[in-house]
Amino acid sequence: MTINLSAFTFVSDLVKQDSAIIIGPGKEYLVESRLLPIARAEGYGDVGALIAKLQMTPDVRLRQRIVEAMTTNETSFFRDRDPFTLLNQVVFPELCRRRSATHRVTIWSAACSSGQEPYSIAMSALDHPLITSEWQVQILATDISEEILQRAENGRYSQLEVNRGLPAAMLVRHFERAETDWRVVPAVRSMVKFKRMNLGDPFDLPFMDVVFLRNVLIYFDSVTKADVLQRIRRVLRPDGFLFLGGSETTIGLDDGFERIAVGNATVYRPRGADPLETPLPAVGTAGLGVAAGRVSFPATQPVGAAAATTAASVPSARPAPAASAPASPAAGATGSWPWLSQLPIPPRSGPPRQPLN
Numbered sequence: 463m464t465i466n467l468s469a470f471t472f473v474s475d476l477v478k479q480d481s482a483i484i485i486g487p488g489k490e491y492l493v494e495s496r497l498l499p500i501a502r503a504e505g506y507g508d509v510g511a512l513i514a515k516l517q518m519t520p521d522v523r524l525r526q527r528i529v530e531a532m533t534t535n536e537t538s539f540f541r542d543r544d545p546f547t548l549l550n551q552v553v554f555p556e557l558c559r560r561r562s563a564t565h566r567v568t569i570w571s572a573a574c575s576s577g578q579e580p581y582s583i584a585m586s587a588l589d590h591p592l593i594t595s596e597w598q599v600q601i602l603a604t605d606i607s608e609e610i611l612q613r614a615e616n617g618r619y620s621q622l623e624v625n626r627g628l629p630a631a632m633l634v635r636h637f638e639r640a641e642t643d644w645r646v647v648p649a650v651r652s653m654v655k656f657k658r659m660n661l662g663d664p665f666d667l668p669f670m671d672v673v674f675l676r677n678v679l680i681y682f683d684s685v686t687k688a689d690v691l692q693r694i695r696r697v698l699r700p701d702g703f704l705f706l707g708g709s710e711t712t713i714g715l716d717d718g719f720e721r722i723a724v725g726n727a728t729v730y731r732p733r734g735a736d737p738l739e740t741p742l743p744a745v746g747t748a749g750l751g752v753a754a755g756r757v758s759f760p761a762t763q764p765v766g767a768a769a770a771t772t773a774a775s776v777p778s779a780r781p782a783p784a785a786s787a788p789a790s791p792a793a794g795a796t797g798s799w800p801w802l803s804q805l806p807i808p809p810r811s812g813p814p815r816q817p818l819n
């Protein structure tokens with residue numbers, strides 16, 4: 463039996479209030495199926511009884527459980543492939559040139575789910591020939607769900623999960639066996655800091671070079687989408703990069719971003735950013751080609767003056783570790799996180815952004 467309209471409205475209002483997630487009409491079955499395990503665990507016969515109790519007696523812990531249950535945590539390593547090719551072939555080379563004075567790159571995975579996205583970014587950085595051991599690449603990974611963040615922080619994945627999108631060579635390089643599962647090695651885990659954060663709330667964060675805001679705006683209404691994008695723009699450096707999910711866009715929501723499309727991959731930059739010096743990769747019949755794994759840069763790039771400049775102006779690639787090596791050398795894996803508290807926080811109002819470098 464599905465819940466009645468009043469209980470459904472109560473849940474959808476609560477979820478919108480606490481997470482900005484919209485549960486539209488007709489999703490009674492979804493609420494029912496997601497909340498039934500909670501109702502049972504809390505000792506209620508059905509979802510209606512659980513909601514009735516919450517309507518009478520406010521309970522912060524139960525609210526949080528309900529919100530978490532209504533999130534969709536679908537994700538995979540190197541999801542959609544092409545954005546990670548763009549990260550490897552355009553974004554990292556461009557940042558290596560622009561951040562050569564500090565050797566520091568900060569990346570935010572803003573709805574990280576169970577961690578496959580931030581770990582894919584970390585592995586890409588570790589394997590990138592231009593990101594040598596003198597570079598510090600640190601990734602802040604946030605999500606609204608405590609439960610999913612605990613899984614992410616643990617970095618342990620089933621065979622089925624690693625089979626989804628993770629190249630075999632990366633599994634060998636960056637994972638170790640944990641009984642029948644696989645665990646991300648400490649060198650990769652130490653590059654990622656997990657933190658609970660609700661995108662619907664104001665966020666005070668240091669400037670970021672890259673933001674991954676993938677497959678989460680789809681759950682919000684247009685007003686929230688526009689608001690989140692505007693606030694993301696404030697923490698993104700003026701020459702930074704924003705990745706959205708395949709069905710998401712800034713168009714019609716925030717005209718402060720410029721779209722760069724290469725084949726099926728799209729990346730956004732704050733409008734008015736200096737032109738890219740890194741040549742965009744050629745699009746073949748199979749899309750952008752190299753998805754993940756060791757990138758042969760700049761050989762896979764169109765040969766041009768800018769590519770030559772890139773190769774000359776950044777440190778040479780470090781040697782590849784043997785395929786059987788237990789872990790990669792840890793580029794940027796300091797294990798400590800002073801940058802998060804020490805870097806200047808962009809002002810919430812007034813002039814939007816100031817370059818740091």
Ligand SMILES: C[S@@+](CC[C@H](N)C(=O)[O-])C[C@H]1O[C@@H](n2cnc3c(N)ncnc32)[C@H](O)[C@@H]1O
Pocket residue numbers: 481482483533534535536537538541572573574575576579604605606607610659660661662675676677678681707
């Ligand atoms: C479909 S997953 C996307 C994961 C990953 N970014 C990807 O593209 O594979 C959406 C994630 O957004 C999180 N989420 C939903 N609403 C949120 C909010 N208001 N603030 C932060 N995270 C939220 C969910 O908990 C979920 O883990």
